[in-house]
Amino acid sequence: MNGKLEKLLIACITEHKENVYRLAYSYVKNSDDALDVVQDAIHKAFASAGSLKDTASLKSWFYRIVVNTSLDFLRKHKKIQVVDEITMESYVQGSEDAYPNIDLERAMDDLPTIYRSVIVLRFFEDLKIDEIAEVLQENSSTIKTRLYQALRLLRIKMVDDKLEEVN
Numbered sequence: 098m099n100g101k102l103e104k105l106l107i108a109c110i111t112e113h114k115e116n117v118y119r120l121a122y123s124y125v126k127n128s129d130d131a132l133d134v135v136q137d138a139i140h141k142a143f144a145s146a147g148s149l150k151d152t153a154s155l156k157s158w159f160y161r162i163v164v165n166t167s168l169d170f171l172r173k174h175k176k177i178q179v180v181d182e183i184t185m186e187s188y189v190q191g192s193e194d195a196y197p198n199i200d201l202e203r204a205m206d207d208l209p210t211i212y213r214s215v216i217v218l219r220f221f222e223d224l225k226i227d228e229i230a231e232v233l234q235e236n237s238s239t240i241k242t243r244l245y246q247a248l249r250l251l252r253i254k255m256v257d258d259k260l261e262e263v264n
Contacts, residue, residue, distance in 0.1 A: 102146055109155050110139055116222055117163050123217045124167035126206075130174075138166040157231035160222075164214060164232060204254040212247035215240055 110117070117138070122131035142162050149158055205213055218229045226244070230237045 102149070102152065103143075105152055105155055106142060106146055106159075109159055110142070113156065113159070117159070120160065120163050120217065120222055121167050123205075123213075123221065124164075125170055130170065134167050134170050135163065137170075138163045141166060154231060157224075157228050160218070160224075160232045161234065168210065200255060201251075204251050207254060208247060208250060212243055212250060215243045216247050216251070219244060 114135075118131055118135055121134040121138070122128065125131050125134055138159070142159055145162075149155065205216065208216065214233060215229060218224045218232060219226070224232065226237050226240050230240045233240065235243075
């Protein structure tokens with residue numbers, strides 16, 4: 098890897114470190130695991146930086162590495178989803194909600210990964226459709242379709258949950 102590319106990669110990682118952590122956390126739901134995923138993704142990025150063809154797509158290339166590393170982590174640790182203490186405390190009776198919209202979080206958890214990824218990247222990471230397509234290596238129309246399907250599924254899930262609360 099040349100020095101210029103290394104500096105660009107370091108700048109990208111530094112500039113987007115909170116977003117990258119949040120992206121990893123949205124998959125693994127545990128702060129320590131999210132840090133592990135980010136560390137692994139950084140290692141993979143430096144190891145494969147030579148394969149990057151266009152430095153203009155550095156951010157989406159690195160996000161793709163984070164998403165894939167998160168998915169790999171979930172596949173390897175499929176048996177049990179451990180919840181860290183901070184998240185657990187937010188669910189304890191009488192403690193303040195860490196998430197103002199817990200229904201949305203639960204509905205997001207129920208979404209299939211292909212839809213959850215699009216929602217997280219679009220609304221929580223504020224990426225444009227074209228950037229999401231680049232991260233997920235899909236075309237823009239596929240991303241738009243998944244986004245609308247995900248929003249429809251979320252709407253149905255949220256309405257169903259509200260109806261269950263009423264009954």
